[in-house]
Amino acid sequence: MPSSGRYQPPEIIAYREPVTPSHARPAPGRAVRALMARAAQQEQAGELVAAAGSLERALRIEPKNPELWNRLAHVRYKQKQYSLAASLAAKSNSFAGQDPALRADNDALIGRARY
Amino acid sequence: MPPAKKKTVRKKKAVARKKTVGRKRGAAKKKRARRGFPWLKWFVGLVLLAMLVVGGYSLYLSQVVRIKFEGKRWAVPARVYARPLELYTGANLTPARLQAELQALGYRKVKQVKGVAQWSQSGSRFVFHTREFLFWDGVEPAHKVDLRISGNTVSALKDGVSGKPLDVLRLEPPEIGSIYPSHKEDRVLVRRDEIPDHLVAALLAAEDRAYFHHHGINIYSIARALVANVKAGRTVQGGSTLTQQLVKNFFLTPERSLWRKANEALMAIILDARYDKDEILEAYANEVFLGQDGDRAIHGFGLAAYYYFNRPLQELNLSETALLVGLLKGASYYNPRAHPQRALKRRNLVLQLMADQGFIDEELARTAMRQPLGIGEKGRLSSARHPAFIDLVRRQLQRDYQEEDLTSEGLRIFTTLDPWAQQLLDKQIASGLASLEKRRKLPAGSLQAAMVLVSPQGGEIRALSGGREAGFAGFNRALDAVRPIGSLIKPVIYLLALSRPDEYSLVTLLEDEPVRLEDAKGRIWAPKNYDRKAHGLVPLHTALAKSYNLATVHLGLSLGIENVVSLLRKMGVRRPLRPLPSLLLGAVSLSPLEVAQFYQVLASGGFRSPLRAIREIVDSQGRPLQRYPLEITQVAEPGPVYLLNRNLVEVTRVGTGRGIRNYLPESLEVAGKTGTTDELRDSWFAGFSGDWLAVAWVGRDDNKPAGLTGSSGALVLWGRVMKALKPQPLGLLPPEDIVYIWVDPQTGYLSAEHCEGAIAMPFIRGYEPRLRSDCLGEERPPGSFLEHWFD
Numbered sequence: 001m002p003s004s005g006r007y008q009p010p011e012i013i014a015y016r017e018p019v020t021p022s023h024a025r026p027a028p029g030r031a032v033r034a035l036m037a038r039a040a041q042q043e044q045a046g047e048l049v050a051a052a053g054s055l056e057r058a059l060r061i062e063p064k065n066p067e068l069w070n071r072l073a074h075v076r077y078k079q080k081q082y083s084l085a086a087s088l089a090a091k092s093n094s095f096a097g098q099d100p101a102l103r104a105d106n107d108a109l110i111g112r113a114r115y
Numbered sequence: 116m117p118p119a120k121k122k123t124v125r126k127k128k129a130v131a132r133k134k135t136v137g138r139k140r141g142a143a144k145k146k147r148a149r150r151g152f153p154w155l156k157w158f159v160g161l162v163l164l165a166m167l168v169v170g171g172y173s174l175y176l177s178q179v180v181r182i183k184f185e186g187k188r189w190a191v192p193a194r195v196y197a198r199p200l201e202l203y204t205g206a207n208l209t210p211a212r213l214q215a216e217l218q219a220l221g222y223r224k225v226k227q228v229k230g231v232a233q234w235s236q237s238g239s240r241f242v243f244h245t246r247e248f249l250f251w252d253g254v255e256p257a258h259k260v261d262l263r264i265s266g267n268t269v270s271a272l273k274d275g276v277s278g279k280p281l282d283v284l285r286l287e288p289p290e291i292g293s294i295y296p297s298h299k300e301d302r303v304l305v306r307r308d309e310i311p312d313h314l315v316a317a318l319l320a321a322e323d324r325a326y327f328h329h330h331g332i333n334i335y336s337i338a339r340a341l342v343a344n345v346k347a348g349r350t351v352q353g354g355s356t357l358t359q360q361l362v363k364n365f366f367l368t369p370e371r372s373l374w375r376k377a378n379e380a381l382m383a384i385i386l387d388a389r390y391d392k393d394e395i396l397e398a399y400a401n402e403v404f405l406g407q408d409g410d411r412a413i414h415g416f417g418l419a420a421y422y423y424f425n426r427p428l429q430e431l432n433l434s435e436t437a438l439l440v441g442l443l444k445g446a447s448y449y450n451p452r453a454h455p456q457r458a459l460k461r462r463n464l465v466l467q468l469m470a471d472q473g474f475i476d477e478e479l480a481r482t483a484m485r486q487p488l489g490i491g492e493k494g495r496l497s498s499a500r501h502p503a504f505i506d507l508v509r510r511q512l513q514r515d516y517q518e519e520d521l522t523s524e525g526l527r528i529f530t531t532l533d534p535w536a537q538q539l540l541d542k543q544i545a546s547g548l549a550s551l552e553k554r555r556k557l558p559a560g561s562l563q564a565a566m567v568l569v570s571p572q573g574g575e576i577r578a579l580s581g582g583r584e585a586g587f588a589g590f591n592r593a594l595d596a597v598r599p600i601g602s603l604i605k606p607v608i609y610l611l612a613l614s615r616p617d618e619y620s621l622v623t624l625l626e627d628e629p630v631r632l633e634d635a636k637g638r639i640w641a642p643k644n645y646d647r648k649a650h651g652l653v654p655l656h657t658a659l660a661k662s663y664n665l666a667t668v669h670l671g672l673s674l675g676i677e678n679v680v681s682l683l684r685k686m687g688v689r690r691p692l693r694p695l696p697s698l699l700l701g702a703v704s705l706s707p708l709e710v711a712q713f714y715q716v717l718a719s720g721g722f723r724s725p726l727r728a729i730r731e732i733v734d735s736q737g738r739p740l741q742r743y744p745l746e747i748t749q750v751a752e753p754g755p756v757y758l759l760n761r762n763l764v765e766v767t768r769v770g771t772g773r774g775i776r777n778y779l780p781e782s783l784e785v786a787g788k789t790g791t792t793d794e795l796r797d798s799w800f801a802g803f804s805g806d807w808l809a810v811a812w813v814g815r816d817d818n819k820p821a822g823l824t825g826s827s828g829a830l831v832l833w834g835r836v837m838k839a840l841k842p843q844p845l846g847l848l849p850p851e852d853i854v855y856i857w858v859d860p861q862t863g864y865l866s867a868e869h870c871e872g873a874i875a876m877p878f879i880r881g882y883e884p885r886l887r888s889d890c891l892g893e894e895r896p897p898g899s900f901l902e903h904w905f906d
Contacts, residue, residue, distance in 0.1 A: 031203030034282030049742070053252045054743045056573075061201060061283075063572035063806075064846070072745070087722060087749045092752045094720050094850055103851075 011113035066095035145842040190523030192295035196288035199534040203283040206269045215645035219289040219427035248287035251739040252729040296522035303417035307397040316474035317440040323357045331358045331387030358383040361399045425491035433482040437465040502588030503581030525735030541585035543835040565592035567711040569808040598797045601701035603790035613755040616882035622863030623654040627666040656865030660770030671699035685750040686713040718803035721751035753850035778834030784845040789825030798828030804842035864888035
């Protein structure tokens, strides 16, 4: 909403997209969950290249999954690829919709990466 | 060459002097010499001298053999693979597509799956047993898989043995080509333990039955051949052992002379003495010439198995193996694709020889002889080579690798190619151009085209067409046809405008009025609209949807041409650009691939990914050498990109791209832009759905007018290809800072749902319109005193 308080017209409605497809923000499928779990294991084991590989594989299956972009951002941050990490986190935000926790995490990562 | 063979026998004795046989015979000669034949002394002296010379020469040859045999024996070309098909519940997959994929991998259709690389189908249920495959990130083990397809998606994916659901599975990637060196020898190496026993048996039976007993040459078979040849009066039979054949291919030129024959025999003996029979056999199996594929020579049984049967050597059965062995006698004379009758006869002869010599029993031989040749069709997914795409891969590789490494180190290159999409693309380009020519009464074959298919979010190049003859490696238009892009540039200008929300929104009115500019040399530039009219004040979104030139030039000039150029750069255009007013109407020449690069930024919501054709490269041992990871850079804010993309959707609904509706239903939302250049020389369409970004160009190679606009030419190809791909809808997600507001479409003033003709338009939050339409005018909410100023 405009913060100026100059007008508060009741008839002006912020709409959701008229044709928002149902698959825009799907729950991750079984395949992606499995690949995320694998990536998490690899990340824990310090195999960051492999972890990124698993996440990229998952992103080919669900390219609009904000959580995957967020995970990949974290892996790249760990690899000290800061500007890539920031772009990935921003990308995650662009799909995050109404997910304040994910947004906050992305914003924090962007802040650290650009610091 | 009978005399040559005699001589080689003598030389063999000389070389083999280390062995006991040789020593005994030498001693016997000396004894005889002492018993009163003085001239024999001289003779023996000469013989000894000859032995010395031959011995020395043998030492030299031995060195030659050692260097070649123990060094790197072959330049092994890099092999190029398509992407692996990912299988998981919910994946888009049709039965036809899965069948094509399994066939491309050389899996065999059976009634019941009992082994690796077999598949069966009953209705929409598939059972198949995958091969193990070493990917860059580890082994994908062999799996028996039970898969169901319903409604064009995978509805169930289970382990075929345990029945447990599988999460995700990669099929092995189909091979799409190899990067072989200038001498055009291609091969796939096999190790000795990968050579099946029945291949060894067939080799022995047909070529060299005493292989495991002789010392490199076989005197009996030479004698037998000699007799046969003398009887026939010409060469009808060869007495060469496998070792000699290997030596001939390996070390010597193909000329036929006594000297060469002698060398061949000598080296065969040396080879046999120095190396293991199995080692020599392995080298033989990898060296021999087994066919010709255009300018590519097929060497070794490993590659021949793929070339003729599209399966690894270990999976070939007896009759298939016998066919390959039969080719040793003359790969072109017995070529099973050109001369199936000859090949069949030859194969059955090999099988008969195997039975005669007891390697197999008569029964087995007869069964094998009854089988068809079983030659794999050429032209299916994998064997249909994709020269345009391979060309792209090659160019991308040349940035990081030496040509020699690519053609000799046995690298394995994993690409992003989707063979299914590529096949659809090739088909639609060929038929689409033919139908365009017919419809427009253009001479058949006068039009050319290029097209690029990319994954929008990751920038992976999934298919590429360099022209209408897909199988023909020629001018690669997708990369090298650098043509003016016309109105394809307009979205960049409008994106720049929308990135200044304080100045521009989708409803901002632009002046579509005549333009007349004079350059430094006094030349006049006065562009026109396509309909030759000026439309006065038009909303920004309409100017783009209808592709008005005049409004765009005014907009671009007020934004600053330099700023347009710099945004184009940020979006990935590398070519030198001159910041002239004509750039605003697309006087910029780019290739279809370069266009795809800057449209990818739009398709991905403002994030640029360098377009990639390669994912990973591993060395011949399977160790990862290099990855080309997913890289993104944010180059535009999501809000303005969203507004622009809504506008590009409008193009395909009511604008210059509405012809798309002949191919895709109204409900399937896509975004795109047409492009046409002067005198209708180039016809462009670039656009994207939720899962595909595609750029199409149509024109003529001689750059003469093709008579097609963007919407009457390239759009047709784009629509046909997209329809065949069954794309996902665009599914644009409004970023956080986007709000939808009711406005009056003519003026862009605030309106409301109940007002006549009002439409909901997206705006960047905080930059909504403030002027109120008449319909809204009466109800002024309290406190909005500022608006009185504007009324």
